[in-house]
Every structure is written in C-alpha cells, then in structure tokens.
Amino acid sequence: MAAMTMIQALNSALDxxxxxxxxxxxxxxxxxxxxxxxxxTEHLQQKHGAKRCFDAPINExxxxxxxxxxxxxxxxxxxxxxxxxxxxxxxxxxxxxAARIRYRSVNxxxxxxxxxxxxxxxxxxxxxxxxxxxxxxxxxxxxxTVIPSTPYDAKGLLIAAIEDDDPVIFMEPKRVYNGPFDGRxxxxxxxxxxxxxxxxxxxxxxxxxxxANVARAGQDVTVLAYGTMVHVALAAAEVSGLDAEIIDLRxxxxxxxxxxxxxxxxxGRCVIVHEATRTSGYGAELSALVQEHCFYHLEAPIQRVTxxxxxYPHALEWEYFPTPPRIxxxxxxxxxx
Amino acid sequence: xxxxxxxxxxLHIPAPRARPGDKPDFSGWTFPEPGDTPRPDVGAxxxxxxEYAYGLIRVLDMxxxxxxxxxxxxxxxxxxxxxxxxxxxxAFDDRMYRAQRQGKTSFYMQSFGEEAVSVxxxxxxxxxxxxxxxxxxxxxxxxxxxxxxxxxxQIYSNARDPMRGRQLPVxxxxxxxxxxTISGNLATQVPQAVGWAMAxxxxxxxxxxxxxxxxxxTAEGDFxxxxxxxxxxxxxxxxxxxxxxxAISSFQGIAGGENTTFAARGVGYGVPPLRVDGNxxxxxxxxxxxxxxxxxxxxxxxxxxxxxxxxxxxxxxxxPSRYRPADEARAWPLGDPIERLKRHLISLGEWxxxxxxxxxxxxxxxxxxxxxxxxxxxxxxxxxxHARESMFEDVYKEMPWxxxxxxxxxxx
Numbered sequence: 236m237a238a239m240t241m242i243q244a245l246n247s248a249l250d251x252x253x254x255x256x257x258x259x260x261x262x263x264x265x266x267x268x269x270x271x272x273x274x275x276t277e278h279l280q281q282k283h284g285a286k287r288c289f290d291a292p293i294n295e296x297x298x299x300x301x302x303x304x305x306x307x308x309x310x311x312x313x314x315x316x317x318x319x320x321x322x323x324x325x326x327x328x329x330x331x332x333a334a335r336i337r338y339r340s341v342n343x344x345x346x347x348x349x350x351x352x353x354x355x356x357x358x359x360x361x362x363x364x365x366x367x368x369x370x371x372x373x374x375x376x377x378x379x380t381v382i383p384s385t386p387y388d389a390k391g392l393l394i395a396a397i398e399d400d401d402p403v404i405f406m407e408p409k410r411v412y413n414g415p416f417d418g419r420x421x422x423x424x425x426x427x428x429x430x431x432x433x434x435x436x437x438x439x440x441x442x443x444x445x446x447a448n449v450a451r452a453g454q455d456v457t458v459l460a461y462g463t464m465v466h467v468a469l470a471a472a473e474v475s476g477l478d479a480e481i482i483d484l485r486x487x488x489x490x491x492x493x494x495x496x497x498x499x500x501x502x503g504r505c506v507i508v509h510e511a512t513r514t515s516g517y518g519a520e521l522s523a524l525v526q527e528h529c530f531y532h533l534e535a536p537i538q539r540v541t542x543x544x545x546x547y548p549h550a551l552e553w554e555y556f557p558t559p560p561r562i563x564x565x566x567x568x569x570x571x572x
Numbered sequence: 573x574x575x576x577x578x579x580x581x582x583l584h585i586p587a588p589r590a591r592p593g594d595k596p597d598f599s600g601w602t603f604p605e606p607g608d609t610p611r612p613d614v615g616a617x618x619x620x621x622x623e624y625a626y627g628l629i630r631v632l633d634m635x636x637x638x639x640x641x642x643x644x645x646x647x648x649x650x651x652x653x654x655x656x657x658x659x660x661x662x663a664f665d666d667r668m669y670r671a672q673r674q675g676k677t678s679f680y681m682q683s684f685g686e687e688a689v690s691v692x693x694x695x696x697x698x699x700x701x702x703x704x705x706x707x708x709x710x711x712x713x714x715x716x717x718x719x720x721x722x723x724x725x726q727i728y729s730n731a732r733d734p735m736r737g738r739q740l741p742v743x744x745x746x747x748x749x750x751x752x753t754i755s756g757n758l759a760t761q762v763p764q765a766v767g768w769a770m771a772x773x774x775x776x777x778x779x780x781x782x783x784x785x786x787x788x789x790t791a792e793g794d795f796x797x798x799x800x801x802x803x804x805x806x807x808x809x810x811x812x813x814x815x816x817x818x819a820i821s822s823f824q825g826i827a828g829g830e831n832t833t834f835a836a837r838g839v840g841y842g843v844p845p846l847r848v849d850g851n852x853x854x855x856x857x858x859x860x861x862x863x864x865x866x867x868x869x870x871x872x873x874x875x876x877x878x879x880x881x882x883x884x885x886x887x888x889x890x891x892p893s894r895y896r897p898a899d900e901a902r903a904w905p906l907g908d909p910i911e912r913l914k915r916h917l918i919s920l921g922e923w924x925x926x927x928x929x930x931x932x933x934x935x936x937x938x939x940x941x942x943x944x945x946x947x948x949x950x951x952x953x954x955x956x957x958h959a960r961e962s963m964f965e966d967v968y969k970e971m972p973w974x975x976x977x978x979x980x981x982x983x984x
Contacts, residue, residue, distance in 0.1 A: 297800060338967050340747075
C-alpha cells in the first residue's frame with residue numbers, strides 16, 4: 236500500500252494494466268513525453284515505450300475514432316480527452332459508433348474502449364475547462380459512465396473499465412485530483428495522504444462497475460452524489476447536524492438501483508447533488524428512479540442541488556459551484572416535508 | 573434588398589453545368605491518354621507525387637487495349653472473375669432495387685456504374701485485408717464470396733437476417749470477410765480504418781486496412797481527422813474517395829470539387845494522392861496494388877480518388893431526374909466499367925460476346941433463384957421474423973438491470 240493522490244492512483248491503474256496486458260495502450264493530447272497536462276500518464280511512455288503511450292493530434296474526433304478502430308482490431312485502448320469540455324468533436328464517434336457497434340453488428344465487432352476525461356469546476360477554468368457533461372453520455376444506449384471520488388476507487392474502477400468489453404466513459408473529478416476538496420474554501424484542502432482512501436495497493440485490483448459505495452451511513456436523509464460532490468456532501472452532513480447517508484454512486488450507468496432504494500426506503504428523504512446544469516441533468520434521472528422505486532417511502536419532495544442552467548461563469552464560479560451551505564439548505568427543506 | 577453597391581462583395585454558390593432539361597455537359601474536362609501516366613516507384617516520396625493528384629491514371633482505352641506502365645499483370649482467369657463479380661453485383665442491385673419498389677424492403681442503394689471501384693479493389697487486396705466501406709461497396713462483399721442469400725435476408729430483414737433486423741437493409745457486417753459494419757453517419761469509418769491500421773502496425777500484423785467514402789463526405793471533419801492521423805502515424809491504410817459526381821442531389825462542386833481535385837486533398841497531408849479512372853478495372857486494380865504494396869512496406873497511407881459516375885439514384889428515396897439531366901449517365905465520357913473490361917478480355921482472345929451473354933444470364937439466374945429463396949424465408953414486415961426480446965440484446969455484453977426491466981415491461 237502507498238498513499239496516492241487520485242492522479243497517482245490513475246497512473247498506477249494504467250501502469251498496472253499496461254504491464255499485465257500488451258493490448259492496453261494509451262494516447263491523447265500531450266499524454267506521451269510530457270505525461271498529460273494533469274500528469275496522469277507521467278512516465279508511462281518512458282517505461283512502456285512510445286508505441287504504447289503517445290501524443291495525438293489536437294483532434295478529438297480522430298482520437299476517439301482511431302481508438303474505436305483499435306478496439307475493433309482487438310486492442311484495449313485508453314484515450315484521454317484533455318478536458319471533458321473538449322469531447323464534443325468526438326461525440327458522434329462515441330454516440331453513433333462506439334456505443335452501437337456491438338448492437339448493429341450483432342456482436343460481430345465490439346469496442347472495449349475506455350475514454351478518460353477530467354471534468355468539473357472549482358479550478359477557475361472558465362466555460363471551457365469546467366463542464367460536467369455526464370448526462371450527455373448517460374443518455375446513450377451502449378455506453379457505461381463511471382465517476383470515481385477517491386484514489387482507491389479511481390484505480391479499481393479504471394482497471395474494471397479497461398477490462399470491460401464495452402465502451403466506458405470514465406470521468407475524473409479534477410477538483411479532487413490532488414486532495415478531497417469539500418467545497419469549503421475558507422479552510423485549506425487536506426492532502427489525500429490524510430484520507431483513508433489514499434491507501435492504494437500497488438498492484439492489480441478492481442472495483443466492479445455498477446456498484447455504489449455508502450460514503451457515510453445515516454438515518455435521516457439520503458444524499459445521492461458522485462465525484463467531487465461526494466466530498467461536498469460529506470462536509471454538508473458534518474455541518475448540518477443531520478444524520479445523513481451519503482451514497483457515492485461511482486457508476487452512473489448502469490446505476491446501483493439497489494443501493495439507492497435501500498437507502499431511500501430507510502430514510503424516506505432524498506437530496507440529489509451534481510455540478511452539471513439542472514435541466515435534463517443526471518439528477519433528473521435519479522429523481523425519476525427514486526420516485527418510481529421509492530414513492531411510498533418518501534416523506535417529502537426530492538430536492539436537487541446542481542449547477543445552474545447557465546454556461547459556467549468564470550468570475551462567479553463560487554456562486555455557481557454547489558457548496559455545503561446549498562446542500563444543507565436542501566437537506567433542511569427535505570426534512571421539513 | 574437594397575441596390576448593390578459598386579465593388580460590393582458577392583457570395584458564390586457553386587452550381588453544376590447541367591440540370592434537368594439541359595444537355596449533359598462534360599466539356600472542358602481533359603484527361604491524359606490511357607497509358608500516358610508514368611508509374612512511380614512504390615517507395616517514392618509523397619512530395620514527388622503531387623502531380624498525380626491532378627492527372628488521371630488510365631490503362632484501358634475505349635477499344636479495350638491495356639496501355640502503359642500501370643498496366644497490371646493479371647491472369648485472364650482473375651479478369652474473368654472480376655467481370656463476373658461486376659455482372660453479379662449489377663444483377664443483384666437491379667433485383668433488389670425492384671424488390672424495394674415492390675414493397676419487399678424499405679430501402680436500397682445500387683452501385684450501378686461504379687462496380688469496378690469495389691470489385692477491382694477487392695481482388696487487388698489480400699483476402700484478409702480489412703475493409704471499412706461506405707454503403708456503396710457491396711461489390712467487395714460479393715467479390716469476397718459472401719453469400720448473396722445472406723445479403724438478401726438482411727435486405728428483407730427476415731428471420732435469417734444476420735443483423736437481426738436492426739440495420740438498414742444495405743448496412744452489412746462480416747468480420748470473417750474483413751468487412752466492417754457499415755454506418756449511415758458518413759465518413760465515420762475513415763478514421764476508424766486508420767485506427768485499425770495503426771493497431772495492425774502496433775501488433776506487428778501483416779494485414780492492412782482500406783476504406784471508402786464518397787466525394788461529398790470528404791467535407792466531414794472525420795475525413796480530416798483520418799488524413800491527419802494516417803499521415804502522422806504512417807498508418808498502413810488506403811483511403812479511397814469514390815468521386816461519383818453526386819451526393820444525393822448535390823454535385824461534387826458543393827464538396828469543393830470546383831477548384832481542385834479530391835485527390836489533391838492528400839497533398840496538404842503529405843499523403844501520396846493518386847487519381848484514377850474509376851471505370852477502368854485495370855487502373856483501379858493497379859493503383860490499389862501500388863498503394864497496398866506501399867502500406868505493406870511500412871511506407872504509410874495512400875489517398876486514391878476514383879473518378880467515376882453514379883449511374884443510378886443515390887438510393888430508392890430520390891429521383892435523379894429531378895436534379896440532373898436524365899441522360900447524363902449515358903454521356904459519361906469514361907464509359908461503363910463492365911463494357912470496358914469485356915472489350916479488353918475479348919481483345920485478349922479470352923472472352924467473347926456469347927460467353928458474356930451466358931455470364932450475364934448466369935448472374936441473372938443466380939440472383940433470381942437466390943431471390944426466391946430469400947423471399948420464401950420472408951420479406952420486410954413478416955410476422956414474427958424477430959423475437960421482441962431480441963431488441964434488448966447485445967446493447968451491452970451483459971444485459972444491465974434497467975434493460976431487463978424494460979424487457980419485462982414489454983412483456984417478453
């Protein structure tokens with residue numbers, strides 16, 4: 236075991252898989268010699284050679300399409316989209332191609348592809364380095380969408396994604412790459428090394444896709460969250476004085492419906508948190524699922540705490556970013572019901 | 573609109589020379605004579621090959637003589653196979669086009685007039701080279717001896733459709749024949765072919781990739797992505813632009829063909845740009861061999877523009893007499909690929925009008941017999957051709973809970 240940041244854990248997952256399986260290779264903008272703008276692929280080129288970790292032209296359509304061709308050939312490519320905000324040129328390839336090749340060819344061709352992309356705000360990245368487009372993937376039949384919240388989960392989930400025989404969108408909460416930022420800007424961010432989930436095995440292990448994690452057990456109210464918002468929700472629970480149960484979904488599709496229903500059936504109250512814009516966001520799907528599966532357990536209307544339906548505002552980032560006070564407010568509202 | 577100011581800017585909208593009611597007009601196009609274009613060394617630097625983008629590689633003259641350095645050495649038996657596959661493709665297209673008109677399927681796309689582009693390439697490539705076609709290269713599948721009955725079963729979406737009724741009729745897929753599942757989103761297959769070729773090189777394989785797209789879809793960003801990646805990584809891939817002059821109703825000028833050739837797109841990427849008479853079976857074969865040898869020697873990609881003419885409608889959903897002169901196909905200056913290969917074989921003493929008629933009849937008979945067999949299995953809309961639960965299968969390797977739930981809601 237070693238104390239790892241999420242970046243180191245992701246790097247270790249790639250390294251582990253490249254060591255185990257010659258079919259695994261990785262490429263993307265600046266990922267080769269330089270090791271990626273966030274350093275997730277650092278030293279991989281030096282260790283595994285340029286053919287297995289290399290720089291790609293600035294063309295996300297080409298990165299996705301070339302990886303699809305490689306996956307169809309039988310490799311297990313892992314591509315990096317430098318920021319989730321840059322994925323739109325690749326969208327047709329991911330949605331119309333990667334997601335459907337198995338179905339349209341009746342298993343003749345398959346696409347064991349992993350698409351990594353850092354997402355989310357809180358880094359003063361402005362409109363084009365802060366977005367959370369997960370709902371644009373969860374809406375697509377044939378894709379799986381995964382979002383870890385800790386170094387331990389990041390490594391185990393990335394390994395599971397690489398080994399999965401279907402295309403997996405692997406979104407990395409970049410605000411917690413280096414520490415479990417919890418939305419409280421008035422205090423220093425703890426380093427990952429002080430968090431138990433930074434204990435990451437050096438070798439191979441996997442966390443199954445489709446399984447949520449109870450980040451905090453509680454009785455009063457269920458909070459459904461993923462990525463950075465898990466830590467923000469934990470902070471909110473701490474200051475609220477409520478005994479909240481925080482469910483870290485980890486995989487959005489296929490989602491762990493059993494974990495959700497078990498928790499909401501117990502608490503009867505549900506708050507959903509994400510950074511992405513609200514309308515047609517993934518929270519809408521969660522809200523619908525909770526209503527369909529837990530209606531008779533609900534004591535109050537479901538609450539959503541999300542980014543607002545605006546482009547990501549640079550200077551007003553901290554008004555936009557869901558912080559503990561907003562979640563506490565929603566918790567109190569749901570307790571009143 | 574207010575009166576035009578002097579020296580005002582003016583927006584150019586390209587228009588073809590002839591529309592319905594006009595005489596077909598191919599004047600002003602000059603082509604090199606058959607045999608006149610030199611054949612460069614397979615290892616030539618891309619920079620030395622630029623002029624090929626603006627010429628036209630031709631081997632067969634209109635009398636059927638094979639001329640010049642591009643004239644490939646092909647056994648007469650292979651030529652006869654090529655001719656038969658082209659005849660079969662044409663007969664198949666004709667029957668399936670009519671089947672759509674009779675309501676037996678929803679949709680069909682012929683390759684009438686451009687059969688050489690697919691069939692000659694299929695015979696020039698190795699049988700295990702990987703093809704990423706667009707929707708008009710059924711000739712490849714036919715030349716790789718894929719069963720016509722299976723194609724028809726798919727076209728009729730019947731109980732033996734290998735795609736289980738999920739795909740549009742002509743969107744075939746056959747991994748064992750090196751034929752990639754066809755997409756209706758244009759040009760997506762081109763950068764995928766480059767990725768496949770990169771994977772083949774990465775793996776130390778011997779197989780190369782070849783991909784086809786129409787001149788119209790070279791305007792897609794995917795084409796630029798493909799050319800960039802192919803050039804950067806020297807991918808062992810052949811990118812074939814089938815310039816058949818028409819993208820549904822838009823003439824090739826709308827895709828940028830007014831000012832340059834489509835082969836010339838290769839110049840900017842440093843990819844050898846060969847422009848070939850697509851109705852000349854021998855020239856298509858020779859150029860494909862050249863590009864394949866180059867790719868196999870780790871010298872990277874080649875871009876080939878096949879200059880041809882789409883003899884039929886885009887699909888069964890459009891009527892070309894609404895947007896181009898009805899007799900334009902007949903006026904095409906580079907003739908018909910089947911007729912030209914026939915003349916060549918006859919001039920070699922390896923074929924005759926009688927044998928041709930017999931081969932034509934045999935193709936028609938094969939297609940007719942196979943058609944009846946497929947219709948016996950069923951045509952589009954036949955009750956119970958596909959189990960309802962099949963709709964939910966193969967979305968993922970394992971069916972997740974939400975699809976199981978939806979399947980239960982459907983009552984299956």
